[in-house]
Amino acid sequence: MAKEKVCLAYSGGLDTSCILRYLLDEGYEVIAFMADVGQEEDFEAAKEKALKIGASKCYIEDLRREFIEELCYPAIACNAIYENVYLLGTSLARPVIARAQIAVAQKEGCVAVSHGCTGKGNDQVRFELAFYALQPSIKVVAPWRDPVFYNRFQGRNDLLDYAAEKGIPVSSTKSKPWSMDENLAHCSYEAGILEDPNTTPPEDMWKLTVDPEKSPNTPEDFTVTFEKGLPVKLEYENGKKTATDAVDLFLTANAIARRHGVGRIDIVENRFIGLKSRGCYETPGFTMLRAAHVDLEGLVMDREVRALRDQFLTFNYAKLLYNGLYFSPEREFLEDSITASQKCVNGVVRCRAFKGMFSVLGRWSDTEKLYDASESSMDEIGDFAPSDTTGFISVQAIRLKKYGKAKEESGKSLVQR
Numbered sequence: 001m002a003k004e005k006v007c008l009a010y011s012g013g014l015d016t017s018c019i020l021r022y023l024l025d026e027g028y029e030v031i032a033f034m035a036d037v038g039q040e041e042d043f044e045a046a047k048e049k050a051l052k053i054g055a056s057k058c059y060i061e062d063l064r065r066e067f068i069e070e071l072c073y074p075a076i077a078c079n080a081i082y083e084n085v086y087l088l089g090t091s092l093a094r095p096v097i098a099r100a101q102i103a104v105a106q107k108e109g110c111v112a113v114s115h116g117c118t119g120k121g122n123d124q125v126r127f128e129l130a131f132y133a134l135q136p137s138i139k140v141v142a143p144w145r146d147p148v149f150y151n152r153f154q155g156r157n158d159l160l161d162y163a164a165e166k167g168i169p170v171s172s173t174k175s176k177p178w179s180m181d182e183n184l185a186h187c188s189y190e191a192g193i194l195e196d197p198n199t200t201p202p203e204d205m206w207k208l209t210v211d212p213e214k215s216p217n218t219p220e221d222f223t224v225t226f227e228k229g230l231p232v233k234l235e236y237e238n239g240k241k242t243a244t245d246a247v248d249l250f251l252t253a254n255a256i257a258r259r260h261g262v263g264r265i266d267i268v269e270n271r272f273i274g275l276k277s278r279g280c281y282e283t284p285g286f287t288m289l290r291a292a293h294v295d296l297e298g299l300v301m302d303r304e305v306r307a308l309r310d311q312f313l314t315f316n317y318a319k320l321l322y323n324g325l326y327f328s329p330e331r332e333f334l335e336d337s338i339t340a341s342q343k344c345v346n347g348v349v350r351c352r353a354f355k356g357m358f359s360v361l362g363r364w365s366d367t368e369k370l371y372d373a374s375e376s377s378m379d380e381i382g383d384f385a386p387s388d389t390t391g392f393i394s395v396q397a398i399r400l401k402k403y404g405k406a407k408e409e410s411g412k413s414l415v416q417r
Contacts (some may be wrong), residue, residue, distance in 0.1 A: 038184025
């Protein structure tokens with residue numbers, strides 16, 4: 001009788017290697033799936049390992065372009081940010097990974113998909129909500145939520161013992177006591193010694209960026225061109241080189257930011273399931289592209305459109321991504337609104353990376369003319385008559401006068417301290 005097939009999201013690390021073997025022990029045929037979202041990984045070596053452990057097949061899917069164009073770029077267009085700090089690097093990758101995994105599962109006739117997410121984290125929610133939206137009938141095998149599994153493997157040493165028993169090759173050591181997740185947009189670090197929020201991350205933890213104190217003593221300047229809110233061109237090395245392809249542009253921004261130490265953060269955040277978590281993140285190129293986009297909007301975007309976008313789209317889109325609700329009707333609605341808000345965000349931003357900092361040197365637009373130097377100038381009258389402001393102030397003061405008078409009559413004058 002044929003065994004039921006399960007498609008496992010496989011990384012080649014200790015956890016998913018043990019889970020692969022465990023699923024085989026449970027009687028499944030395992031199809032291993034690996035997503036290339038830009039992480040530095042020896043995919044062929046990992047594939048060889050999966051097959052050696054017992055997977056019948058191992059798929060490696062290159063998802064870098066769709067990750068950038070479908071997830072990262074819309075996030076830049078709405079300035080998405082979670083709790084005012086986190087640029088959602090892990091969250092952004094999950095929809096394209098889940099979609100590709102379901103496609104492989106369907107191709108192979110799998111009855112289930114599986115992952116190595118822990119029972120306390122966000123990723124289990126992100127992946128599984130995506131799975132159920134993409135294929136409502138799919139079964140999900142989540143070993144780290146199965147009491148049989150987590151009571152048997154209560155820690156890293158139990159997994160190492162199991163790997164030794166089953167002849168699973170592992171490269172895990174105790175020299176770097178934290179977990180990492182990397183993609184083209186960022187690298188995250190959590191758990192282990194980082195679970196104490198007052199522990200300073202060791203310098204050798206950071207993988208992507210140079211220590212700002214050891215970065216070059218000369219700043220690096222470049223320009224980014226945006227069309228309808230999306231980066232379309234990056235010029236660098238004094239304009240001698242240009243990147244226009246989405247993947248090339250993103251990699252170029254990463255390279256500049258990485259050598260100048262841009263994009264490190266260390267935060268305590270609120271997970272969707274209700275727990276707080278300490279995370280350290282490196283988000284090099286994405287940090288600069290988003291900041292350049294924010295700056296350009298100041299020049300070309302209508303004030304009230306920008307305010308509405310900030311209040312509604314930016315917050316809700318970030319929350320939606322963080323909570324794993326990408327494949328939802330509200331995401332489709334929000335993305336349509338993001339596109340509408342960005343019609344006039346066209347222009348160029350001159351940028352600088354230096355000693356861990358990103359700064360803007362200037363910006364211009366050849367098509368959007370909301371900024372009028374003559375009207376704004378302190379040195380000429382222009383088309384704006386200063387006397388007109390008197391009426392504006394008088395109207396704005398009506399309710400404030402009433403407020404102040406009411407305070408005086410109540411004996412609580414605003415002058416009193």
